[in-house]
Amino acid sequence: MYLTLKTIHITCVVISFSGFLLRGILAQRDAAVMRQRWIRIVPHFNDTLLLGSALAMALMSGQYPLATSWLTAKLVGLVIYVVLGVVALRGRSARARKFAFWAAVCVFVWIVSVAIQRHPAGLFVVLG
Numbered sequence: 001m002y003l004t005l006k007t008i009h010i011t012c013v014v015i016s017f018s019g020f021l022l023r024g025i026l027a028q029r030d031a032a033v034m035r036q037r038w039i040r041i042v043p044h045f046n047d048t049l050l051l052g053s054a055l056a057m058a059l060m061s062g063q064y065p066l067a068t069s070w071l072t073a074k075l076v077g078l079v080i081y082v083v084l085g086v087v088a089l090r091g092r093s094a095r096a097r098k099f100a101f102w103a104a105v106c107v108f109v110w111i112v113s114v115a116i117q118r119h120p121a122g123l124f125v126v127l128g
Contacts, residue, residue: 002060005053012050017108019043020085024101027089034089073120077111 026034033039058064065075084107087100113122
């Protein structure tokens with residue numbers, strides 16, 4: 001069951017990030033599709049499944065944010081990623097959207113590296 005949840009979680013991560021990349025590129029180009037309601041609603045279904053699988057894995061493994069340092073780091077990174085993502089997709093200036101988009105991509109890479117390394121420093125463990 002845990003392996004199934006992990007597969008669902010990783011699949012949802014790939015779908016979520018791919019969708020963010022696509023919407024980020026569309027936002028940079030100020031594409032009309034970005035003003036359609038469905039483009040803001042559809043990602044929430046995948047993100048709900050992503051969060052649900054993460055919670056279920058935490059319960060099954062007995063590892064929880066605030067008690068496990070690398071999960072705490074992922075949670076903090078997730079909050080930063082979401083805030084940057086909102087600015088990247090809805091920011092008022094093109095410059096702010098571009099900066100937030102690339103910053104969000106960097107934070108995402110770091111979050112994935114934390115998950116792989118199971119260490120709060122993530123990719124910085126490898127680089128250091």
